[in-house]
Amino acid sequence: MARRLAPLLAVVSAGVALASACTTDHGALDKRDWGSGGTLADSGGGGGSEAGAGGAQDAGADAPVEPSGGYRFRLLNGMVDAERVQVCFRVKLETGSDVWLGAPRPAGGLPYGSALDLSELPWQPASQGFETFVFAGQLEQLANLDCQRALDLAQGSGVDAGAGAGGTAAGGSGGAGGEGGSAAGAGAGGAGPGGSPGSGGAAGTSADAGALDASAGSAGSAGAGGASLDAGAGEDSSTGGDSSVDGGVTPPALRAARLAMLPPGSLRDDRSYLMLLSGCMGGPSFSDASAETICGPGYSDATPTLTNSVVELSRITQALSVGVQFLNGSRAAGEADLLSVPGEQANGSPITIASRIQFGRIAPRPPNLDYPASSYGAPLSEVELQVFAYGATTPGATANWQSALSVPGLENARNYTVVVLGPSPGFVQQGWWQPSRIVALPNDP
Numbered sequence: 027m028a029r030r031l032a033p034l035l036a037v038v039s040a041g042v043a044l045a046s047a048c049t050t051d052h053g054a055l056d057k058r059d060w061g062s063g064g065t066l067a068d069s070g071g072g073g074g075s076e077a078g079a080g081g082a083q084d085a086g087a088d089a090p091v092e093p094s095g096g097y098r099f100r101l102l103n104g105m106v107d108a109e110r111v112q113v114c115f116r117v118k119l120e121t122g123s124d125v126w127l128g129a130p131r132p133a134g135g136l137p138y139g140s141a142l143d144l145s146e147l148p149w150q151p152a153s154q155g156f157e158t159f160v161f162a163g164q165l166e167q168l169a170n171l172d173c174q175r176a177l178d179l180a181q182g183s184g185v186d187a188g189a190g191a192g193g194t195a196a197g198g199s200g201g202a203g204g205e206g207g208s209a210a211g212a213g214a215g216g217a218g219p220g221g222s223p224g225s226g227g228a229a230g231t232s233a234d235a236g237a238l239d240a241s242a243g244s245a246g247s248a249g250a251g252g253a254s255l256d257a258g259a260g261e262d263s264s265t266g267g268d269s270s271v272d273g274g275v276t277p278p279a280l281r282a283a284r285l286a287m288l289p290p291g292s293l294r295d296d297r298s299y300l301m302l303l304s305g306c307m308g309g310p311s312f313s314d315a316s317a318e319t320i321c322g323p324g325y326s327d328a329t330p331t332l333t334n335s336v337v338e339l340s341r342i343t344q345a346l347s348v349g350v351q352f353l354n355g356s357r358a359a360g361e362a363d364l365l366s367v368p369g370e371q372a373n374g375s376p377i378t379i380a381s382r383i384q385f386g387r388i389a390p391r392p393p394n395l396d397y398p399a400s401s402y403g404a405p406l407s408e409v410e411l412q413v414f415a416y417g418a419t420t421p422g423a424t425a426n427w428q429s430a431l432s433v434p435g436l437e438n439a440r441n442y443t444v445v446v447l448g449p450s451p452g453f454v455q456q457g458w459w460q461p462s463r464i465v466a467l468p469n470d471p
Contacts, residue, residue, distance in 0.1 A: 105303045108163070112165050157287045158288075321358060325357075343439050360384070372408035402427070418452070427466065431466045440468060
């Protein structure tokens with residue numbers, strides 16, 4: 027391993043409050059603001075934070091404009107306190123009515139570190155709001171249920187609402203119902219035309235979490251996190267429940283969280299977006315002395331840190347180079363650096379891809395286009411992606427390129443985003459949480 031010099035809880039009985047939020051790399055979604063890191067929206071247990079570090083890596087005002095392309099929207103599961111999740115989506119129509127989009131998906135659950143393509147969801151982001159609901163635990167209980175019935179099951183014993191800490195939220199510009207900014211707001215995708223190409227909205231203030239059936243934020247806020255419910259039945263990992271939870275406390279059979287509403291006009295129909303689930307949903311038995319190192323600042327079993335962050339993935343390419351970006355998807359990581367380092371059995375050169383990147387931030391923008399694919403080395407199974415906590419001399423998380431990639435290899439004239447997930451890199455203890463993981467996705471699959 028290389029060294030370097032240092033430079034909701036919906037459960038089927040007793041209630042515990044859960045907060046969650048949508049966070050947005052505000053600058054990354056505004057194609058005209060290349061020099062600014064923007065505001066990182068955060069209304070989870072950790073409160074608000076700024077995503078300004080690493081801004082020097084962003085290009086100036088004369089940087090190229092993002093090219094148009096097909097609409098792509100994917101969800102990456104980085105929720106730390108479950109082996110897999112299912113998600114439901116609810117659209118708020120122009121009339122104010124709510125419509126569920128089918129059943130909990132995917133069948134069998136989405137494993138930690140895996141992505142789900144949502145590009146074909148029947149949602150009109152230009153004019154409709156969008157909410158995400160996350161389920162964990164004994165997901166087999168949701169088999170053959172539509173989303174409304176799944177939520178009804180989770181809410182069966184009533185709601186213990188509250189406990190959501192407000193934070194700053196990048197959303198619409200403050201118009202009624204959260205309308206306003208376009209590419210600066212957080213959002214999720216669907217088939218058909220996307221958001222308008224208007225300017226990005228200003229940051230708003232997220233509301234405190236309430237009951238699961240309470241309205242999400244409006245008037246430009248990214249919305250509140252959902253409250254959580256609590257099921258009394260214990261979970262059995264052999265049937266899909268959460269495993270290795272805190273001893274002495276029976277975990278809920280089913281957990282669920284309502285995330286913030288994504289306002290109309292958030293996305294464009296010619297861009298590629300990634301929504302990342304990160305942090306922890308929490309709940310009884312999901313506690314540890316190192317909880318904040320696992321789930322991020324402010325976490326406890328009663329004050330979750332689960333958020334959904336949305337970033338735009340760049341399509342600016344060069345014919346003879348590979349483009350690489352780094353998304354810090356670990357709420358507990360602090361500032362992080364990403365390097366690509368060939369091992370003894372590989373050719374290629376060490377490459378610093380991005381430095382001092384805060385949680386929720388994607389950088390550089392445009393991507394690092396300084397090297398052809400051959401410079402990264404071969405075979406890729408012998409070239410290591412290394413994530414360092416800023417100032418550390420050894421990497422806290424590693425993975426070879428081949429295992430991290432969801433595609434066969436690196437190609438010139440294509441871009442990729444490397445994402446670090448999980449606890450603070452370097453935290454190696456085992457428990458109810460998932461370990462640090464590095465994944466790499468093509469920006470334009």
